[in-house]
Amino acid sequence: MKIRTDMQRDPLSTARTLSEALPYLQRYAGATVVIKLGGHAMGSDEGMESFARDITLMQQVGVNPVIVHGGGPMINEMLAKLGVTSEFKNGKRITDAETVEVVEMVLSGRVNKRIVQAINAQGGRAVGLSGKDAGMITCDAADPDLQFVGEPSEVDTTVLHSMFSSNIIPVVAPLGAGRNGETFNINGDTAAGAIAAALNADRLLLLTDVSGVKDATGEVVTELTADHIRRMTEDGTIAGGMIPKTETALAALNGGVRAVVILDGRSPNACLLELFTDYGAGSLIRA
Numbered sequence: 625m626k627i628r629t630d631m632q633r634d635p636l637s638t639a640r641t642l643s644e645a646l647p648y649l650q651r652y653a654g655a656t657v658v659i660k661l662g663g664h665a666m667g668s669d670e671g672m673e674s675f676a677r678d679i680t681l682m683q684q685v686g687v688n689p690v691i692v693h694g695g696g697p698m699i700n701e702m703l704a705k706l707g708v709t710s711e712f713k714n715g716k717r718i719t720d721a722e723t724v725e726v727v728e729m730v731l732s733g734r735v736n737k738r739i740v741q742a743i744n745a746q747g748g749r750a751v752g753l754s755g756k757d758a759g760m761i762t763c764d765a766a767d768p769d770l771q772f773v774g775e776p777s778e779v780d781t782t783v784l785h786s787m788f789s790s791n792i793i794p795v796v797a798p799l800g801a802g803r804n805g806e807t808f809n810i811n812g813d814t815a816a817g818a819i820a821a822a823l824n825a826d827r828l829l830l831l832t833d834v835s836g837v838k839d840a841t842g843e844v845v846t847e848l849t850a851d852h853i854r855r856m857t858e859d860g861t862i863a864g865g866m867i868p869k870t871e872t873a874l875a876a877l878n879g880g881v882r883a884v885v886i887l888d889g890r891s892p893n894a895c896l897l898e899l900f901t902d903y904g905a906g907s908l909i910r911a
């Protein structure tokens with residue numbers, strides 16, 4: 625695991641190891657951390673159990689974690705079973721009326737409840753909802769080519785705040801309501817970024833299946849600026865599913881999030897190490 629060389633990172637990370645951090649965990653009480661768990665990062669049951677344990681511990685020391693999940697591979701699986709084909713444009717699924725029904729069924733159903741159950745099994749109290757619940761996310765159509773893909777235009781965090789005060793961990797499926805009663809499919813990263821910005825979160829962690837944003841030689845770039853991201857996107861180094869992540873990171877920082885990290889959600893204790901120690905892995909993006 626790489627050690628970041630800039631030790632001026634931020635007061636959220638001060639210790640060198642998790643055991644060194646233990647006596648000081650209460651200093652993180654009240655911090656808000658939005659964690660996006662990508663479909664590719666939630667493969668194995670052991671990985672899910674370890675993720676759920678980390679989130680539960682985080683909540684027990686007073687952090688307010690919000691989980692926003694993806695589930696692209698699980699949607700693909702269900703669409704294939706149903707014989708429906710689907711295509712992507714710049715990392716976002718072209719979602720017609722038939723597809724959005726499957727997306728909602730898979731994300732709000734199987735995927736959301738698997739995470740809720742895993743957290744509850746670790747002693748946490750998780751409640752699953754989607755961006756449609758309590759009017760949390762209102763969307764406009766993102767791009768006419770993408771059909772029922774939404775871009776969050778308003779995020780109402782009232783329900784999240786009442787969950788924090790009841791020690792409940794919100795687990796949010798990335799769907800939103802349109803102004804005319806439509807259901808919109810939102811890219812999981814986009815939804816997480818919009819929620820993080822609306823909460824003025826201290827951290828947005830985007831958990832995926834690669835160790836961070838890689839340069840043209842395949843090395844992870846440990847610190848990225850908006851300029852790096854723009855250049856790497858223009859020359860095609862940042863492609864596919866990494867595009868919504870880096871776009872989200874920049875939008876979230878503009879929206880008031882203190883820092884965004886893109887990291888491998890499958891590596892043990894990824895979230896705890898990132899938050900509580902100087903040994904964060906992955907790509908850190910700061911304003």
Ligand SMILES: Nc1ncnc2c1ncn2[C@@H]1O[C@H](COP(=O)(O)OP(=O)(O)O)[C@@H](O)[C@H]1O
Nearest residue numbers: 662663664832833834837838861862863865866
């Ligand atoms: N520059 C890059 N660095 C790292 N991964 C990249 C890059 N460009 C494209 N990718 C791809 O983006 C993928 C992550 O996006 P995605 O598959 O949508 O993840 P998730 O399901 O976790 O949201 C990586 O597995 C990788 O194939």
Ligand SMILES: CC(=O)N[C@@H](CCC(=O)OP(=O)(O)O)C(=O)O
Nearest residue numbers: 663694695696716717810811812
């Ligand atoms: C608009 C759009 O692309 N929505 C995504 C929602 C799920 C998601 O984001 O899943 P991952 O995080 O696992 O990629 C989709 O339909 O696949």
